[in-house]
Amino acid sequence: AQRVTQPEKLLSVFKGAPVELKCNYSYSGSPELFWYVQYSRQRLQLLLRHISRESIKGFTADLNKGETSFHLKKPFAQEEDSAMYYCALSGRGTGRRALTFGSGTRLQVQP
Amino acid sequence: SAVISQKPSRDICQRGTSLTIQCQVDSQVTMMFWYRQQPGQSLTLIATANQGSEATYESGFVIDKFPISRPNLTFSTLTVSNMSPEDSSIYLCSVEEDRGPGEQYFGPGTRLTVT
Numbered sequence: 616a617q618r619v620t621q622p623e624k625l626l627s628v629f630k631g632a633p634v635e636l637k638c639n640y641s642y643s644g645s646p647e648l649f650w651y652v653q654y655s656r657q658r659l660q661l662l663l664r665h666i667s668r669e670s671i672k673g674f675t676a677d678l679n680k681g682e683t684s685f686h687l688k689k690p691f692a693q694e695e696d697s698a699m700y701y702c703a704l705s706g707r708g709t710g711r712r713a714l715t716f717g718s719g720t721r722l723q724v725q726p
Numbered sequence: 727s728a729v730i731s732q733k734p735s736r737d738i739c740q741r742g743t744s745l746t747i748q749c750q751v752d753s754q755v756t757m758m759f760w761y762r763q764q765p766g767q768s769l770t771l772i773a774t775a776n777q778g779s780e781a782t783y784e785s786g787f788v789i790d791k792f793p794i795s796r797p798n799l800t801f802s803t804l805t806v807s808n809m810s811p812e813d814s815s816i817y818l819c820s821v822e823e824d825r826g827p828g829e830q831y832f833g834p835g836t837r838l839t840v841t
Contacts, residue, residue: 649829651832658832658833658834658835659769659818659832660831660832661829661830661831664829701768701769705830712757712774712822713759713771713774714759714769714771714820714830715771716768716769716770717768718767718768719768
């Protein structure tokens with residue numbers, strides 16, 4: 616079975632502070648990992664996917680297969696980063712294309 | 727990226743009735759999914775709906791309660807049948823584009839309240 620764990624329900628930081636949202640997964644095959652973000656009153660949208668290895672809005676995430684983690688990081692938080700963040704896994708390589716979501720972490724960036 | 731719309735955006739329904747939610751995509755896609763997000767919870771997959779085949783339901787979800795139609799490559803419906811207050815949730819459809827790296831895009835959701 617595949618599972619995604621986000622241990623923190625809420626992460627509160629001050630503007631300019633570094634941010635790390637934790638995500639751990641369990642999956643027997645080769646997973647595809649994603650971070651989705653939901654800003655207030657907006658739809659869920661894709662932020663990052665591990666295959667791209669890109670930086671979006673200053674966020675990066677590295678897949679660590681040894682630790683089965685895909686933590687989301689940003690060196691300097693901005694107030695506009697306040698949102699709900701979901702880590703998600705796809706077993707696309709083994710035919711399961713639907714996403715399994717973590718429970719989500721609410722990021723609050725205070726001025 | 728695909729643009730997805732859902733109707734209705736929200737509804738308040740009485741116990742025992744049914745509601746059909748529509749999902750429209752602006753491009754042809756094979757893979758379509760329906761998720762549920764209960765209050766304060768994460769997203770849970772209800773079923774995968776591919777055009778030309780029966781929907782595949784996740785454990786805990788059955789066709790009699792959540793019948794799905796997928797008549798073509800741009801449209802799907804999810805019906806929530808014989809509703810109870812426990813069905814109060816946000817229902818979301820998502821699609822995976824046929825071409826490209828395979829990420830999923832989500833509709834705005836339908837907020838359902840059952841009284």
